[in-house]
Amino acid sequence: MNILVTGGAGYVGSHAAHWLQDAGHDIWIYDNLSTGHRQAALPNRLIEGELADQALLATLLAEKQIDVVMHFAAASLVGESVEQPAKYYRNNVLGTFFLLEAMRQADVRQLVFSSTTAVYGNPVEMPIHEGLPRCPVNPYGWTKYIVEEMLSHYCQSYEFACVALRYFNAAGAAADGTIGESHDPESHLIPLVLQVALGQRESITLFGEDYPTPDGTCLRDYVHVDDLAQAHQQALEQLRPGNALYLNLGTGKGASVREVIEACRRVTDHPIPLISGERRPGDPPILVADSSRAKEVLKWKPQFQEIDEIVRSAWQWHQAHPDGYAS
Numbered sequence: 001m002n003i004l005v006t007g008g009a010g011y012v013g014s015h016a017a018h019w020l021q022d023a024g025h026d027i028w029i030y031d032n033l034s035t036g037h038r039q040a041a042l043p044n045r046l047i048e049g050e051l052a053d054q055a056l057l058a059t060l061l062a063e064k065q066i067d068v069v070m071h072f073a074a075a076s077l078v079g080e081s082v083e084q085p086a087k088y089y090r091n092n093v094l095g096t097f098f099l100l101e102a103m104r105q106a107d108v109r110q111l112v113f114s115s116t117t118a119v120y121g122n123p124v125e126m127p128i129h130e131g132l133p134r135c136p137v138n139p140y141g142w143t144k145y146i147v148e149e150m151l152s153h154y155c156q157s158y159e160f161a162c163v164a165l166r167y168f169n170a171a172g173a174a175a176d177g178t179i180g181e182s183h184d185p186e187s188h189l190i191p192l193v194l195q196v197a198l199g200q201r202e203s204i205t206l207f208g209e210d211y212p213t214p215d216g217t218c219l220r221d222y223v224h225v226d227d228l229a230q231a232h233q234q235a236l237e238q239l240r241p242g243n244a245l246y247l248n249l250g251t252g253k254g255a256s257v258r259e260v261i262e263a264c265r266r267v268t269d270h271p272i273p274l275i276s277g278e279r280r281p282g283d284p285p286i287l288v289a290d291s292s293r294a295k296e297v298l299k300w301k302p303q304f305q306e307i308d309e310i311v312r313s314a315w316q317w318h319q320a321h322p323d324g325y326a327s
Contacts, residue, residue, distance in 0.1 A: 001236065002026045004066045006099065007073030009036030009046060012114060012170050012228055014179050016070060017042055019229035028064050030057070031073065037325040040179050051095030057102035068110040068239070069103060070232060071096065074143075077187060078118065078282075081140035092143035093150075100154055110239045111151065112232055113164040115246070119145045120166075122284050129290040130166075130246055137282055152244045161239035167228055168221040168250035168289050172310040173317035175226060180317030182324025190222070190311060193261055194318045197270035204272060206257060208279035213286060217257035221250035221288045224304035224313065234298040247297065250289025255307040263311045 003020055007013040008029035013036070021027045021042055029046045038046065049056050051073055060066070074092045075081070081088045103109060118141030119134045136142045154160040171190050173180030181191050195201045209216040231249050238245055255263070265272050294300050304310050321327040 001067040002065050003068050003070055004028050004030055004061065004064065005070045005072065006030045006051065007036065009033055009038060009041040010072055011181050012225055013072030014040035015174055015225045016229040016232045018174065018179065019226065020233055023233055030060065037182060039325045052098050054098040054102045057099060058105040061102060061106035061108045066108050068112065068236060069108060070112045071099060072114040074114065076140060078138050078140050081138055085139040088139045088143050093146050096147045096150065100150065104158060109158065109160045109241065111160060111162045112235045113147065113151060113162060115148060115164040115166040116141065116144050117166055117168050117287060119148065126286050127252060127288045127290040128248060130248060130293055148246065155242055155244040159241045161241045162244040163235040163238055164244065164246045165231055165235060166246065166248050168223050168287065170225050170228055171222045172224040172226065172304060172313040175313060177316050177320055180321065181314065189257065189260055190314050191318065193264040193272060194268065194315055196272045197264060197268035198318060198322050202273065203275045204261060205275045205277040207277045208283065209276060211285040213256055215256050215258045218283055219254040219256045219286045219288065221253065222255055222307060222310055223250050223302060224310050227302040227304055231294065231298055231300045234300055238297060247294040248289045248291045249294055250291050251302050251305055252289055252291055253305065254286060254288040260307060263307045267308060267311045267315050
């Protein structure tokens with residue numbers, strides 16, 4: 001297929017683009033490089049542009065004879081979304097609207113969407129399955145919720161075919177070490193802990209040690225970025241005109257903050273000092289996926305099941321690229 005990957009210079013988008021190209025698809029990247037990295041994009045396949053540029057998108061979709069759009073482009077920092085909600089509604093909601101309208105204009109009606117567990121908010125059950133109510137607790141989650149609703153309506157009224165993949169904590173790096181995680185500022189736990197091992201930070205802070213979990217720290221479902229990429233490839237086979245499909249992506253296993261730090265200590269052979277801190281507002285104690293539906297529908301099976309494996313791939317990347325793509 002000819003596939004346009006929006007946000008394909010970002011973390012998950014770049015891994016998906018490489019994975020899809022290796023599977024034999026013809027890939028084009030569309031990214032404004034506001035948070036993505038030119039070095040992460042496929043060589044000679046990057047087109048710089050904004051989601052709001054509907055005319056450019058429609059022309060690109062037609063000229064490249066695009067069959068499917070994979071939509072990763074989004075602002076994605078929860079804290080920033082609380083401070084700057086306008087940025088998130090403009091970029092994530094309006095940007096997606098312009099993309100969908102460009103697709104209609106070019107008669108491209110197949111879309112795989114990068115969604116998030118944030119649409120569930122503080123879930124009433126654990127593990128989290130797709131039948132639970134969606135009740136976001138921050139603007140970022142609400143923007144993804146709104147886009148999911150948009151996709152349902154476009155499928156109903158315009159015969160779009162959409163798959164939305166709600167993933168949990170993306171982590172790790174490509175197995176060949178060529179691309180990985182590089183954010184500024186960094187907000188994800190594993191890279192932050194590995195920065196301590198690299199001597200770039202003195203310690204890591206535990207934000208709360210009195211949660212109702214086995215060791216008192218928050219527990220999350222870490223899913224390897226290559227496993228996410230594989231799921232996006234498999235989602236191509238589930239695109240049905242007039243139908244929107246929503247699936248969770250996670251391992252079904254939780255790793256606490258302390259367990260992640262211990263894994264980083266084992267993999268890096270570094271002591272990694274800890275500092276106790278206060279709970280952060282809005283941090284649920286446990287977020288673990290029930291991905292049985294994705295495994296059934298997509299025939300998806302995560303290859304990275306253990307936290308040490310995920311950390312090891314990230315450590316390989318960060319050792320070789322201590323300053324991310326700036327290295």
